[in-house]
Amino acid sequence: MAAQVIDGKAFAAKLRERVGRQAAQFEQAAGRKAGLAVVLVGEDPASQVYVRSKHKATVAANMESFEHRLPADAGEAELLALVERLNADPAVDGILVQLPLPGHLDEQAVIAAISPDKDVDGFHVTNAGRLAVGQSGFVPCTPLGCMMLLTDRLGDLSGLEAVVIGRSNIVGKPMAQLLLDANATVTIAHSRTKDLPVVVRRADIVVAAVGRAEMVKAEWLKPQATVIDVGINRLPAEPGTDKGRLVGDVDYAGAQGVAAAITPVPGGVGPMTIAVLLRNTLVAAYRNEALDLPEGAL
Numbered sequence: 182m183a184a185q186v187i188d189g190k191a192f193a194a195k196l197r198e199r200v201g202r203q204a205a206q207f208e209q210a211a212g213r214k215a216g217l218a219v220v221l222v223g224e225d226p227a228s229q230v231y232v233r234s235k236h237k238a239t240v241a242a243n244m245e246s247f248e249h250r251l252p253a254d255a256g257e258a259e260l261l262a263l264v265e266r267l268n269a270d271p272a273v274d275g276i277l278v279q280l281p282l283p284g285h286l287d288e289q290a291v292i293a294a295i296s297p298d299k300d301v302d303g304f305h306v307t308n309a310g311r312l313a314v315g316q317s318g319f320v321p322c323t324p325l326g327c328m329m330l331l332t333d334r335l336g337d338l339s340g341l342e343a344v345v346i347g348r349s350n351i352v353g354k355p356m357a358q359l360l361l362d363a364n365a366t367v368t369i370a371h372s373r374t375k376d377l378p379v380v381v382r383r384a385d386i387v388v389a390a391v392g393r394a395e396m397v398k399a400e401w402l403k404p405q406a407t408v409i410d411v412g413i414n415r416l417p418a419e420p421g422t423d424k425g426r427l428v429g430d431v432d433y434a435g436a437q438g439v440a441a442a443i444t445p446v447p448g449g450v451g452p453m454t455i456a457v458l459l460r461n462t463l464v465a466a467y468r469n470e471a472l473d474l475p476e477g478a479l
Contacts, residue, residue, distance in 0.1 A: 184440040187330055187409075193452035196329070197242055200459045203475050204243035207466055215466030216245035217275045217301065217458075218267045222260060222286065223253030228279045235277070235455060242459045244466075247273060253283050260286060261294050268296040274469050275301030275462035298468065301461040304351065312358050319461050324356035326453025327388060327409045332363070334407060334442055335386075339364040344381050346370045346397065346430070347390035352411055356388050377401075389430035399435030408436055408443040411450050 208214050217239050221232045232248065239246035249263055260278075267276045276299045282288050292300075297307035303321040311318030331338065343365040347353035353369060360367045370380050371391075378401040381387055389397050390411035402408065412430030419426070429446030436443050444450055467474050 184408075184437045185442040187334060187407075187442050187444045187449060189326070189330060189444055189449040190452045192330060192333065193326075193456035196453075196456040197238065197459060200456070200463050201242040204463055204466075206475065207463060207470075207472070208243065210472055211466070211470045213272065214243065214245045215274050215463050216247060216272045217277065217462045218247040218249060218270075218273045220249045220251070220260070220263060220267075220276070220278045222251045222255055222279070223283050225281070228281075232279055235458065238455050238459060239462070242463075244459070244462060245272065255286075257286050257290065260291060264291065264294045268294075268299060271469075273299065274466040275299055275458075277302055277458070299465060301458060301465055303355070303461070309350065309355070312355055315362065319465070320359065321351050321355050322454045322457040322461065323352050323390075323411060323450060324359055325461075326457045327356060327411065327450055328359045328363070329457070330409060330444065330450070330453065331386060331407065338386070341365045341385040342368075342383050343386040343388065344368045344370055344384035345388045345390065346377075346381070347388075347392070347411070349390065352390040356390065360386070360388075387431075391430050393430055394428050395430070395432040397431040397436070399432055399439045402436055402439045404439055405441040406439070408440045409450065410444050410446055413446055413451065 204215055219232055219235055221228060236246045236248060267273045276295050278291055280288060292304045295305055297305045300308055300319055303319040308318040312320055343360045345353050345357045348369050348371045357367045357369050368380060370377055374380055381401040382403050384403060384406055386407050388409045392412055394414035394416060408431055410429035410431045414428055415425040416428055417425050427447050
């Protein structure tokens with residue numbers, strides 16, 4: 182029997198709708214809309230697409246969208262001064278600096294300059310620390326979105342064996358921490374892991390976030406595993422076509438014959454990222470106004 186497809190697009194649409202309703206309630210309670218500021222430095226085409234889609238999604242969710250664009254040759258002092266102004270602006274609840282930045286700018290210094298309470302990307306070291314010790318902070322959007330899909334599919338994760346392939350600060354490490362907090366038994370695997378297929382085959386839950394096209398093969402998977410594929414890789418264009426195919430880090434066609442459920446690429450984890458960004462922004466707004474979060478809504 183073919184694996185059930187975990188429809189991230191449909192789940193994200195419901196989450197965005199829920200956030201939009203709660204954002205309207207926030208506006209009534211606070212007398213203002215929740216606000217997300219996005220900073221774009223330079224003309225990177227992919228970044229421009231992301232910023233446009235974030236703007237549209239923010240407005241659609243009944244929130245204010247503040248866009249700030251700086252030229253590619255903007256100095257670090259100019260960017261840090263902008264971040265400081267946004268930190269101090271009471272209309273701004275969340276700040277997102279679109280990555281990657283041009284090479285002459287220090288990404289870590291810029292992320293560190295964002296107030297942890299407005300760091301809706303969850304990249305600030307303070308928020309990483311809060312996650313590690315179980316305190317309330319902001320979790321990076323992609324792993325939190327993955328976690329929502331997993332708990333929706335499986336319910337209680339207690340005692341399940343999870344393998345996270347990839348150890349990035351943006352996905353792998355926070356994903357492992359979230360799974361640990363949900364009482365799963367967690368292994369983080371990576372490029373130096375010995376016998377990776379053997380490690381993966383133990384897992385009831387596999388989260389692939391390594392950035393290598395179709396690396397995880399069907400025979401690596403435990404029968405009836407739940408597979409979350411975070412990867413997004415463009416294969417070279419085939420003869421007669423002008424665009425390469427988008428694939429994940431898992432051999433989707435093969436895995437469908439083994440797994441119980443799997444996220445597709447595209448249409449799985451991707452749509453969750455912006456939906457969770459909106460959710461984080463609304464949570465920040467409630468906290469910034471010292472209002473109680475609506476119970477169970479987010």
